[in-house]
Amino acid sequence: MSTINLAIVGVGKIVRDQHLPAVAGNADYRLVAAASRNGRVEGIDNFGTIGDMLQAVPSIQAVSLCMPPQYRYAAAVQALEAGKHVFLEKPPGATLSEVEDLAARAAANDVSLFASWHSRYAPAVEAARTFLAGTRIRAMRVAWKEDVRQWHPGQDWIWQPGGLGVFDPGINALSIVSRILSQPVFATEATLEFPENRDAPIAALIRFTDATGLDLLAEFDWRQTGPQNWDIEAETEAGPMRLSEGGAKLTVDGQLLHAEPEQEYPMLYRRFAELIRAGRSDVDLAPLRHVADAFMLGRRKVVEAFHD
Known part of the structure; x- marks a missing residue:
């Protein structure tokens, strides 16, 4: 396969901010169509539904699904059953079971399925992974605190069942x-x-452990004003580690070891093209499983009403 004919479904803020620039900068793709209830992409064919788009543009080879997770499964089924490779914006679905079904359908139709955890492609994540692999971790703290009014203004779907609330960034x-x-x-x-x-939920506090008894505490909050926090800190035998700014910077024992410009979505689309050409899928459900476990174990606390 040379150039991949790509379509995008769900033309919203994330598509305009991240997907379209990443696709435009990647010679592996030719954007040929889009489907969305409200948004449009200039210069290509636009449709109201994925069904209409797939029927009208049979040359489509791959589809990026960027609508809210509650509506993604049905669209993914249509694309996979039509023999199209599928890129799932995070989270990959509203439930574990539906994403597992999509993985099975992708295999049955001999197409690629990609669950795209964009934060894993932040510049310093792999450096942090390498550092932690060479030492013993005593404890870890995660603080993901941001202002929902700044990042998700007027997005009612995110507060509905399946929208995940504060777990949308927390994931x-x-x-x-x-x-x-x-x-x-x-x-x-x-x-x-x-x-x-x-x-x-608007906030969550979750305690984790592993087979060795690791002390890991994660705090997510959507009521943060002022500076936004996306930090992971670890106490290790090799000194304190801090992965900050959503994975952009790695500091160990007070020394900045890794910091590069953010290239998450360009890297995601490079990965998607690799999967398509290799005939493979990449569907890691661990982050979504952690969220599901938190809902299963979580004590519900009702707090004051939230209004945009």
């Missing part, structure tokens, strides 16, 4: 944690704070 932290640790962790307890007028 980014969990995708990094599950990448940089050498063995799996699992939740042992959680407290989830739900605004009295919302169906998804």
